[in-house]
Amino acid sequence: MIERADQLILNYVSKAADAAHGVLRPEQRLDFTRRLRTRIEAERRGSQSAKDVTRLLARFGDPVLLVEREARRLAETAPLEAAAVAPVGEEATAAFPKIRDDVPPGVARSRREAERRLAREARGLPFAGFRRAAMSVANPMVTEGRDARTVVKEHPREVAALLVLVVAALLVPFDLAPVAIFQVPVIAWAAGSAMVMFSDTWALRDRLIGIGSPLLGYTAGGLIVGGLRVGGEPGLEAFVVEFFNASGVMFMVGTGVSVVWLAYRLVDQE
Incomplete structure (x- = not known):
């Protein structure tokens, strides 16, 4: 059974891989997810705490933004290769997955921080675990991976x-x-x-x-x-x-x- 901390990392890297699908070429996508996983494990320093891993992944930010940054890097360092992924110029971002609710990145980051703060405050309330579990469609980054779906997956x-x-x-x-x-x-x-x-x-x-x-x-x-x-x-x-x-x-x-x-x-x- 995959531990909670490992499951959070796996979910995060999987989201990044999904976001990279159709944006990066297969070999670029594989290299990107491999480097991302390696960097996360290095920053993790062997911690098995789900809370520590959640905070670490929050510092990495939205996986979609990481994919966009990687695509821009590839476009700048290898224009010919980037042309096979998306048109160069202002239209290049059209091929990127849309950020949640189509809000600007700064607004999205502020919203995620507010959600994490509310989640931390809610943990001090009675039966906070049940409230987090009831958020069966919630973002695991907000609920620290403890929603109804992950509980069923982790503890069948x-x-x-x-x-x-x-x-x-x-x-x-x-x-x-x-x-x-x-x-x-x-x-x-x-x-x-x-x-x-x-x-x-x-x-x-x-x-x-x-x-x-x-x-x-x-x-x-x-x-x-x-x-x-x-x-x-x-x-x-x-x-x-x-x-x-x-x-x-x-x-x-x-x-x-x-x-x-x-x-x-x-x-x-x-």
């Missing part, structure tokens, strides 16, 4: 575990025949819990909360709610009936809490 096993837990909760209302002596929702919960426990992405505390919340909801929730429903009605049989009536719903509630917590911790990693 963890996302699959959450989906299995959701399925376990959704199966509770259905009166499915048990497998051996085990109810189907319990089997699904056990499979999801195993996937959670074998993950090295979540901290141990988060994993225990994730697998324990459904159990706590089933047992403690069933006992409390079942006991309240029985009220003054005597007899163990009445309590057992109410316990099983309530425990399934409380298991779903506990599983919901588990999924929400694990998803939050998955998104809000530093």
Whole structure:
């Protein structure tokens, strides 16, 4: 699995390569992306911090502007070769990809800086990780690479575990025949819990909360709610009936809490 810092660099270089398509010749494009990656790695100095890499890439600026600068350099140093890419003169920029919103470069840089400042301020607010994840179409440079798409790409096993837990909760209302002596929702919960426990992405505390919340909801929730429903009605049989009536719903509630917590911790990693 590619680490977050490496993924940010890969995304940045890929954007530069896409912007260079049709602007630079294939060999020029390959040389440009190779030199760009080498320069980034040199400036990175082996850091594995996604925040450090984000700040580094922000200093490099918009990949589209880097491609335009490279095309101008090639046009100045090798006019004959540049003629095969775009017409020389004022019309040369027409072949370049358009900058976001067609705004002047200075305005675009100011806007990006403002977006980064707002992102930094938002990180101090409660559940900032969820807000960043909700920006599924946002620029990873603004959200530090933590949007819904990158989370799914970087943590497919963890996302699959959450989906299995959701399925376990959704199966509770259905009166499915048990497998051996085990109810189907319990089997699904056990499979999801195993996937959670074998993950090295979540901290141990988060994993225990994730697998324990459904159990706590089933047992403690069933006992409390079942006991309240029985009220003054005597007899163990009445309590057992109410316990099983309530425990399934409380298991779903506990599983919901588990999924929400694990998803939050998955998104809000530093």
